[in-house]
Amino acid sequence: MFHRLGHFVVRRAWWVIAAWVVAMIAIAASAPKITAQTDEASFLPKHYESIQASVLQEKAFPASFTPSALALFERNDGAPMDASDKDAMAKIVQGLTDKKIEHVEKIIPAGEQSTSKDGKYALAPIAIDKATQQSDEFGETAKKLRDEGKALASGTNVKFQLGGAAAQALDQKESSGAADAVIALATLVLVVIIVGIIFRSVLAGLLPIVVSLIIAMPAANGLIAYATKAFNLESTPVLSAILIVVVLGVGTDYFLFLAFRYRERLRAGDDRKEAVANAVGRVGEAIASAAGAVTVAFAVLILSSLGMFKALGPALAIAVVVTAFASLTLAPALLAVIPARAVFWPGKKWMNEPKDARFLALGRMVQKRPALVAVASGGVLLALSAGALGYNGTFDLAGSSMPKDKESMVVQDKLVNGFSAGAADPSHVYLTSKSGGKLDPAAFDGYAAKLGAVPGVASAAPKPQVSEDGTTADFTVLLKNEPSSNEAIETLTELRDVAHAQVPSGTEAKVGGLTAVYKDINLAMSHDYKLVFPIAGLLILLILGLQLRSVVAPWYLMASVGLGFTATLGSSTLLFQNIKGEHGIMFMLPILIYLFVVAIGTDYNILIIARLREEAREGRSPREAAREALRHGGPTVAAAGFILAASFGTFMLAGNIFMLEFGFAMAFGIILAAFVMAMFFTPALTALVGRAAWWPGHGGDPGAGHDGHAPVGGPHGAHGLPETAGRR
Incomplete structure (x- = not known):
């Protein structure tokens, strides 16, 4: 299928390029304008108590307001x-x-x-x-x-x-715009320089920018806007910065997969157009499978309880699909119309086959001592994973997403110093009559005293505001700790228990306020961890099984990627909590690490494991297959992993805590996925498992095709299996 796609693109290259340009302009120009949500409460479903309390406040006290x-x-x-x-x-x-x-x-x-x-x-x-x-x-x-x-x-x-909230929205928007510009510029420069160095070419460094940033990005943004409006999805301020790196980073990865194989086919004697068609045919399935894993991981976020992730997941899934499609059509079309010497200019040795001595040495090490390599690399992952036991989530999204010198953050710090830390955003307990009759004011003092006695509560107003119909009373409760702190959330948990248990007869209570919103976000996250993680894992497992025609290899691949997740979270916890001294890291970081590291980590495992399978089918023993897979696939994985890690690392330049934590976690997770899992852990385990890794398929049977018969040559390489990493 992908070989036919390659020939179609080559024959109609100019039409493909024109179609992409016209489609991009049309989609970007006609897309609706979407405004990002900045109110944390807007991301919660209506069945959570904080949302119900907010609705009750608007109904009972229409004239009152939260500043x-x-x-x-x-x-x-x-x-x-x-x-x-x-x-x-x-x-x-x-x-x-x-x-x-x-x-x-x-x-x-x-x-x-x-x-x-x-x-x-x-x-x-x-x-x-x-x-x-x-x-x-x-x-x-x-x-x-x-x-x-x-x-x-x-x-x-x-x-x-x-x-306050409005000032934070203003400062966050200004910070986000500056951060987006820094991230985009740094990522763009990194891609141009690193890809240019890899291929010793100026144009090769610019082509991923043309495909991903100039064409795919505007088209993806437009389609995201259409989907957001059509399905009434939320939009989050962090999307724009993440989208830049995902589109450009993933697009550069896929371009590398294609360009390495294109150069290999030129060295093998193909003319330019045939080399492009063969390159698409040989890496198409790998790109599609890798994109499928990433898309599934992101799309599953639609099942999240939080609008923040409901917004982020589908948007990133759309972006990955658009980028992958551009990599399989637009990028080959550009390579088909640009002379090869121009693509690799001014390099003079691009037609010479390099020895890749370093990757051959790595391959030989895995071949000779697979058990030692598996234990050593697995041990590194396990040791880093231990740090995850100390993870502590924080909920100050506004404070973590902009520099501390922004005026709204300065005001927030002064409020903590000059007033009760909870004075800036008090909690509220709404007492309501079940029968619809008027409340008895005689019970107010005793109820307020019980609320005020909760550990962590600074004060509870003994004389609440009462609604005009007398059926609802609003008890203002000041907490001793800053509203978004874990201490305040723990106090809120006990406050809810007391508020519900100690209500006067015939009444019920709802606890609201910003801290209550954070408490409910915490509950929603726990729900998502139990639902989103397993479903994403199972779907990626299915993609791996279909890609490899095996029920054995996908399991230890997913186990290795799972270790990559815990190792990344553990490393982030150790750095920011234990070394840097932060009291916690952002509450959303674990699910972002899981989705990015699992999905993209699986990409690199797909490249290596498919090459292992190919080498085994050509008659090599499991250990020989590991050696050859690293020798030929290692350069591609190393280049792609380094570029994507560097791209995510640009988030650390944004100047705020959340971007610093996110950038480090993603970059370090990609490094682990590419240079520990894909380079050592996966090939070593596959060498140890042997031919059983491909059961019930015939991947490990020398000379066996997909149906068990002798293979025939073809445009997809031996046995019709698409190759995934170019022989350099």
């Missing part, structure tokens, strides 16, 4: 504020109110209750129209408030700073 922004006042010299400073604050708040900034509904003047105990800080809560929270207008409103507030504070002794 969308917080104006923080302090003296320029850091001293406690005096009467003249308080007058200045009042004038600033009134000035902002008089500006009638669009979407600003209410600004509450800073009073005694909103002044810190040391008198250095004062807060003015600001309500912004909730309808703008999932649009660009939310951040734009914060920008207007921030600019106008600073202008009004100019010439006074008072400093005006804006924090």
Whole structure:
């Protein structure tokens, strides 16, 4: 099938190129505009208590509001504020109110209750129209408030700073845009330089950019926008940066698979067009299988409880499919119309067969001592995996996704220092009558006292706000710890237990607020780990079984990739928690590690294991097959793994904690997948298992074809099995 595809592309190369350009422009130009979600609560299903509490608040207290922004006042010299400073604050708040900034509904003047105990800080809560929270207008409103507030504070002794959700959305967007630019530029430069060095060519380094970034990326973005709108999916701010690296990194991998084999066929004597067609025929199945594994791993995220992953999974799956299709059609078409000497210019030895002495030496080592290699490489993975036992997840997504010097983060830190750490985002316990009758106020004091006695609670308001119909009461609860901290989430767990167990007769309670949202995200993640991981693993296992026609090899391949996951998580935990001293790493990191490392790690295993099978079918013993697979497939895996790891490593340049953790984890996971699993662990295990690795197929029977009969030569190589790594 892939050989026929190769000949089709070669015969109609210019038509294929034109079709891709026209399709890309049409899709990108007509795609709907999608706004990323920044509200954590919007990613949770409605059956979680925090969401139910939010709905109850809107129904019972339509006039009340959770501040969308917080104006923080302090003296320029850091001293406690005096009467003249308080007058200045009042004038600033009134000035902002008089500006009638669009979407600003209410600004509450800073009073005694909103002044810190040391008198250095004062807060003015600001309500912004909730309808703008999932649009660009939310951040734009914060920008207007921030600019106008600073202008009004100019010439006074008072400093005006804006924090809260709207300010965080604004700062996060600005940080994300800068981070995306840094990541895109760094990734692009890395790909051009590294691919250029590998092939000693200028044009070879630019072709992956043309295929992936210039053509596939806009087309994928457009299709993602269509799918997001058609299926009412969420969109997440982290998608754009991840998408850049996935499309360019995976696209470069697939280009390398094709280019190595294209160069090999030229060395074997094929003319340019026949070399392209044969290259597609020989690596097509490997690219399709590798892309299938990655696509499945991402697509399974649609089963997640969290909208964040529901958004990320399908989007990345679409991007991988588009990139793979471009790699199998557009890239060969470009190679078919560009003279080979131009592709590999200015290199002069590209037609000479290199000796690959280093990879031959690795192959001989695995051939002679497969047990030692398996134990050593497996031991490294197990040792690193031990670090995962100390993993601790954190939920401060806003604080982790932008630099600490951003104004909203500075405000957040000052709130922690000047007020109760939970004052910026209090929790709320909503007490409701089951019968629809009015609540008895006599029970309020006792109930509030029980809530306030929960360890980790700073205070619980004894006199709650009561709805107009008297059926619902809102008890404001301040926690001692910052709302997104694990300590606050643990307190929230016990607060819920007490709130539910100690309700007055005939009532029920719902606990809401930001900390309650994080608690429910934690519960949703636990659900996803039990559902998404196994389903993704089983589907990838099925793809491996179909690719290898075996029920034995896929199991130890998946076991090795599973070790790669735990080793990556363990390494990240050791680095950021034990060495760097962070109290935890981002809660979403394990599932991202699992999906990226399992999927892409399987790609490299597919390349090596398919070459092992091919060498075994040509009559070599299992140990000889391991030697030859590393000799010929090793350079491809090493080049692809190095480029993808370097691409993910660019995330560490983004300047925030989440990108630093994500970049390190992905880069290190890819290094483990390519240079430990694919280079050592997988071929050593296959050499030890022997011909049984291919049962019930005939992969290990010398001279056996797919049906057990003698093979015939053909465009797909010996036995019709597509080769997966070029002989260099």
